[in-house]
Amino acid sequence: MKPFFSVVIPTYNRACKLKRALETVLNQSFDNFEILVMDDGSTDNTAEVVDSFSDLRIIYSWDVNFGGPARPRNRGIAIAKGQWVCFLDADDWWSQDKLQVCFDCINDNVDLVYHDMEIVPDKNKSFRRKIIKSWQVRTPVLIDLLLRGNAIVNSSAVVRKTIIQKLNGINESDKMIAAEDYNTWLRIAQLTDHFVYMPHRLGYYLNHNQSISKKNMSMSARSAVEEFLPLLKTTQKLKLEVNLRYISLRYNYLTDKYSDIKDNLKFILRYGNVVKKIKALILLILIIKKGIESVDKSK
Secondary structure, eight states, X not given: OOOSEEEEEEXXXXXXXXXXXXHHHHTOSOOOEEEEEEESSOOSSHHHHHHTTOOTTEEEEEOOOOSSSHHHHHHHHHHOOSSEEEEOXXXXXXXXXXXXXXXXXXXXXXXXXXXXXXXXXXXXXXXXXXXXXXXXXOSSHHHHHHHHOOOOOGGGOEEEHHHHHTTTSOXXXXXXXXXXXXXXXXXXXXXXXXXXXXXXXXXXXXXOTTOGGGSOHHHHHHHHHGGGGGGSOHHHHHHHHHHHHHHHHHHHHHHTOOTTHHHHHHHHHHHSOHHHHHHHXXXXXXXXXXXXXXXXXXX
16 A cells, blocks of 8 residues: 655764654554655664664665755655655654644645644753744745745645655755745645644754854845746835845844945844834844854853
């Protein structure tokens, strides 16, 4: 019997985290699935961790390092036997009923399912747990995703395989690393508006020192949306630019790199809506506070 779900897990030197991810998939209440662990050239004991499970539903494949999750995900999609493809990053994990809840909401009018995730701090991190609240995207979904941003956390996404196959692969451009998932949802939205949001926390996202949230997402996000700009009106392009500037401002705060903070802030305060202006000002206060604390520590 063919699996209903194919769970694609790209990994690179995440052996200690991968074990937990695999355990939470294998412990699912819904058990008609396969797990495709696509190793992007790991040099740690990833293979040994996978072998320790001795479960025939797990397929492991190693290839030379690509440097991002797009290619290993594409490798997984290419060999997936399931009707639906689920994405799970190696350092994230799921609630026990994730697949069952997704299965129960799937019908002929659904092509992509997603849900809330909980952010969990890595050890030695002063970071509070919180829920990544998503939202039900509006139609046309493509325009909504462009104007309101990425509503879908990668490890929450479950996509009909026939839909994702029409994309001819996730974009592997190095300019898009850290935002290739956003680009994928946008490209899927060109094909279908049948996106379904489940307002349940069904997974956990690990926040750690190598988290994508600390990479320059503003540059990656620009690359992710570039091909869709001709579809937007002038006012819509302005709103999109505000969102991209806010992402850049958040990057300024996370990385202490402030070269373009003045331009970003001025643009948001001039063209952003009230909510975006307030968020930008809060970030500015946090940046100033961080600067004062840094000066105090250096004395």
